[in-house]
Amino acid sequence: MLEKGKINTGEFEIIVIIFTLGSTILVGPSLLASYAKQDAWIASFLSLMIGLCFIFLYNQLTSFYPEMTFIEMTKNILGSWIGGVVSFLFIIYFFIISAGLLREIGDFLTTQILVETPIQTILISFILISMAGVKLGIEVISRAAIIFFPWMIMMLALLFLFLIPEVEISNIQPIYGEGFKAIARATYSSLGLPYLELFIFLMITPYVSNKQRLKKSFYKGTIIGGVVLSILIIFSIIVLGADFTARHAYPSYILGKKISLGTVIERLEVIVAIIWFFSMYFKLTICYYGITLGLAQIFKLKSYKILVFPLAFLLVTFSIILYPDIVYFQDFLAHTWTPYSLTICFFIPCIIVFAANVKKVKTNKESGR
Template sequence: MNNRETISITQMAFIYFAYITGSAMIVIPGPLVKMSLNASWLSILISLVIGLVLLYIFFYLQTLYPGLTFIAFSRKIIGKWPTVIIACLILTMAFHMAVGIFIDVAAFMNSMMLPETPMYVFTGMLYVLAALLLRGGIESIARMFSILIVVIMVFWAIVLILLIPDYHPEFLRPVFPEGIKPMLLGSYLTFGFPYGEVVLFMIMLPFARAKQSKPLKKALVWAMLANGTVLVLSTICTIMELGPIAVEKNTRCSFSHNWLKSAIV
C-alpha cells in the first residue's frame, strides 16, 4: 500500500465525469424519453439531486474516518459480516455494469459499423482492453481519460450546434402530458444509471492526492453538475429535434433499450 499510485484532484474529477457520462449520454435519452416523455429532463434533475446527496453522505463518512477506504470504515460502522455482504453486492453491481457497458459498445459497433462481425469479437477486445487498463494502473487511466473526455465533449457540442436549425422549442410542451408519474419513473431509471454508480466510484477516493476532502468534494460536485447539464441538454435537444416521434425514433436507435429496461427498471 505504500507504493499505491495516486492522481491529482483534477484527474479524479475528469475520471468521475467520464465514469458517469460516457455511455449515459448515448444510452439514457432513448429509454428516458420513452418513459417520461417531455418531463425527461426533470427526471434527470431529480435523480441528480439524489446523487449529490449520496456524494455528500460519503464525504461526511470520510471526514469521520479519515484515511480509511469505503470497506474499512464500513467495518467500523456496521461490523465485519455486514460489510462482507455489502462488498459482495458492490462487486456484483460492478460486474453487472461492466457487462452492460460492454454489451452497449459491442452492439453499437455491430449495428452501426461492422454488422457482419460477431459481437463476441468486440466484447472480447473490450475485456482485453479493460484488463490492460487495470494493469496500467490508475495513473495511466487518468492520463488517458483526461484527453478522451475532452475530445468526446467537443464532438458532442458540435453535433448539438449543427442541429440548431432543426430544433422546435414548441415540442417541449406540454411538460406533463400524462401527469407526474412518468417523471418519477424516469427519475428512478436515471438514479439507477448513472447516479447510483456513485457508490462504486467512492471506492476510488483514497487514490486522490488530497490532503483535505473539501477540494476533492468540490471537484466531484462540479463534475456531477456538468454531467447533469450534458444529460439534460442531450434529452432536451432530442425532444426539440424529433418532437412527437422522439419515442419511436429513440426506441429504434437505442440499441441497448431492452437490456437497460430489464436491468434497471
C-alpha cells in the same frame, strides 16, 4: 496500500464527469422519454438534484475514513464477517454493471456499425483494452482521461452547434403535459443510471491527494456531467421528437444522422459514437478497476493485478449470459436496475453511516472516561 498511485482533485473531477456521461449518453434519452415524453428533460434535471443527495451521502462516508476504500471502511465499521458480506454485495453489483457495459458495447456495434462482426470478437477486443488500463492503475487511467476529455467536450459542442438548424421547439410542447406522475416515474427510473453508480468512486477517493477539495470536486463533476446529459436529452426531444426518442434504442446516435449543413457537412453520427466510446471505455475501466481492487482487499492479496485476467474472462462470459439480447437489457434497465441500485448504493451506505456515527459516539464516550 495495494494502489500506489495518486491523483489530484482536477483529475478526479474529470473522471467523475466522464463516468456520469458513460453509457447514459446513448440510452438515457430513450429511457426517460419512454415515461415522461416531451417532459423527459424535467425528469433529467430532477434526477440530477436527487443524485447530489447521493453524493452527499458518499462524501459523508469518505469523511469517516478518508484513507480507506469502501471495502476497508466497511470491514472496519461493521466487523470482518458482516463487512465481508456487504463487500461481496458491492463487488457483485459492480460486476453486473461491468458485464452490462461490455454487452452494451457489443450490442451497439453489432446493430449499428459492425453488423457482420461476431459480438464475441468485439467483447474480447474491448476488454483487452480495458485490461491495459486496469493493470496500469488509477493514476494512468486519470491521465488518459485528461487527454481525451477536451476532445469529448469539443465534439459535444460541435454536435449541439450543428443541430441548431434542426431544432423544432414545438416538439417540447406542451411543457408538463404528461403530468407529475409521469415525470416522477421517469426521474425514479433514471436514478440508477448514472447517479447511484457513482458509488464506485469510494474505491478511488483514498488515492485523491487533496482531501479538503475532494467533496467539492465530487459535486462539481456530477453536476457538469448531469447538465450535459440534460442538454443532450433536450436536443433529442426538440430535434427527433418525444415519440421517436422513446421508441429508438439509441436516439442520440440518430441525432448525428440528422445533421445537414448544405452538402458539405452531413451525417456526423461518428461524433456521437466517438464520444460514447471514450466515455464507455473509462466507465468500464473504472468499474473493472474497482472490482479487482476490492476483491484483492477482501482476500488480502499483495497485488490486485493477478485478478485482472481471470475477471476479464468472467466479464466476457457473463456479459453474454446475463444479457442474452438487447430487448432483455433494456427491460432490465427500465424495471430492475433502479431498485437494485437503491439497495446497494443507498440503503446499505445509509446503514453504514448510521453504524459509523454510533461507533464514533461510543468511542468518544469511552475516551471521555
